[in-house]
Amino acid sequence: MAQALVFPFSAIVGQEQIKQALVSAAVDPGIGGVLVFGTRGTGKSTAIRALAALLPKMRAVRDCRYSCDPDTPAAWCDDCQERAKNGSLRQHAVAVPVVDLPLGATEDRVVGALDLERALSQGTKLFAPGLLAKANRGFLYIDEVNLLEDHLVDLLIDVAASGFNVVEREGLSVRHPARFVLIGSGNPEEGDLRPQLLDRFGLSVDVKTPEDIDARVEVVRRRDQFERDPVAFVGAWRRHDAILQRRILAARKRLPLVQVPDATLQLAARLCMNLGTDGLRGELTLVRAARALASVQGERSVGAAQLRCVAASALRHRLRRNPLDESDASERVARAVSEVLGPDP
Numbered sequence: 001m002a003q004a005l006v007f008p009f010s011a012i013v014g015q016e017q018i019k020q021a022l023v024s025a026a027v028d029p030g031i032g033g034v035l036v037f038g039t040r041g042t043g044k045s046t047a048i049r050a051l052a053a054l055l056p057k058m059r060a061v062r063d064c065r066y067s068c069d070p071d072t073p074a075a076w077c078d079d080c081q082e083r084a085k086n087g088s089l090r091q092h093a094v095a096v097p098v099v100d101l102p103l104g105a106t107e108d109r110v111v112g113a114l115d116l117e118r119a120l121s122q123g124t125k126l127f128a129p130g131l132l133a134k135a136n137r138g139f140l141y142i143d144e145v146n147l148l149e150d151h152l153v154d155l156l157i158d159v160a161a162s163g164f165n166v167v168e169r170e171g172l173s174v175r176h177p178a179r180f181v182l183i184g185s186g187n188p189e190e191g192d193l194r195p196q197l198l199d200r201f202g203l204s205v206d207v208k209t210p211e212d213i214d215a216r217v218e219v220v221r222r223r224d225q226f227e228r229d230p231v232a233f234v235g236a237w238r239r240h241d242a243i244l245q246r247r248i249l250a251a252r253k254r255l256p257l258v259q260v261p262d263a264t265l266q267l268a269a270r271l272c273m274n275l276g277t278d279g280l281r282g283e284l285t286l287v288r289a290a291r292a293l294a295s296v297q298g299e300r301s302v303g304a305a306q307l308r309c310v311a312a313s314a315l316r317h318r319l320r321r322n323p324l325d326e327s328d329a330s331e332r333v334a335r336a337v338s339e340v341l342g343p344d345p
Contacts, residue, residue, distance in 0.1 A: 005230040009053070010237050013219045024296070024310070026055060027255060027292040029179075032200065032202025035198070036186075037205070039188075048183055049141075054241055058137065061080050064080055066137075067094060067137050070091040077177060078175075100141050103142075111155065113167070114126070127167065127174045138180055140182055143184075143186075145186050146186040146187075146193045153197050160182060163179040204313055204316055254295045258294050258300060261301055264304070268283050268307060276320055282314065285314045286315060293309055307341060308337055311333055311337050
């Protein structure tokens with residue numbers, strides 16, 4: 001069956017914050033994932049699924065159920081370690097996995113379980129990998145993440161912290177790599193996200209309906225063109241997506257060379273202290289996101305301009321509630337940015 005065409009990433013009108021956050025996460029997965037909150041019909045899922053089609057292929061061990069990285073032996077599964085000992089470790093290029101985790105998914109489907117068909121037909125105990133295995137080295141996408149059941153939230157927190165999934169049940173004892181970028185979307189009107197899971201997202205973006213008439217018209221025009229003739233529309237935007245893909249690849253290679261001066265680190269620390277963020281994860285994420293943005297922009301070092309661009313997405317979801325300040329998180333971050341970094345140039 002032919003795969004359904006996806007709306008091109010480059011064709012998305014506006015929504016610059018979500019596009020910047022997703023590209024930054026693609027350049028540096030260590031940023032820690034992206035949370036996209038907004039009302040229905042604002043293009044959250046469209047942008048996330050468009051990113052999947054944009055990502056360049058990655059190298060993986062051939063015939064590995066977890067797509068282990070040939071260059072990272074410390075993160076290999078048991079099978080790949082055996083292949084290396086036997087000299088039979090081969091590699092190939094595969095698409096970066098982008099796996100959907102449905103709200104109604106059972107725990108067995110998420111973590112994996114005994115392959116019942118093999119057990120009944122052959123009498124052998126074989127592990128059937130779950131969604132976490134398929135998402136290794138890729139992206140795990142949860143729509144309506146704020147409605148996810150608590151036991152799955154606890155499971156995701158554990159795996160996201162360790163980078164490994166451990167399954168011990170039905171006579172099985174399996175430990176496999178499960179390092180992924182967590183992407184979540186949701187409608188804030190349907191409830192808040194548990195703080196423990198919220199903290200696992202490196203960046204958080206609030207998506208709003210465009211208020212500019214020209215932008216709204218252009219959104220409708222492009223969507224209508226895509227639905228009437230998706231092949232022609234995707235073809236028309238293929239060159240733009242190819243250019244962006246090359247920028248992502250170049251930014252990944254340039255990333256280790258991008259410097260973060262002490263003056264920039266001091267600005268990041270002052271900004272987080274001004275906002276009263278807990279712990280140091282705010283500074284770490286702020287600096288990593290600013291470095292990824294600088295790499296995409298072709299800059300050699302990170303400055304106040306990059307901190308200004310990523311501050312809201314890196315810090316808005318890390319603020320304590322202040323009963324004496326009724327401003328929303330974005331306004332508080334904007335105010336702190338103005339005080340620490342100065343007004344917009």
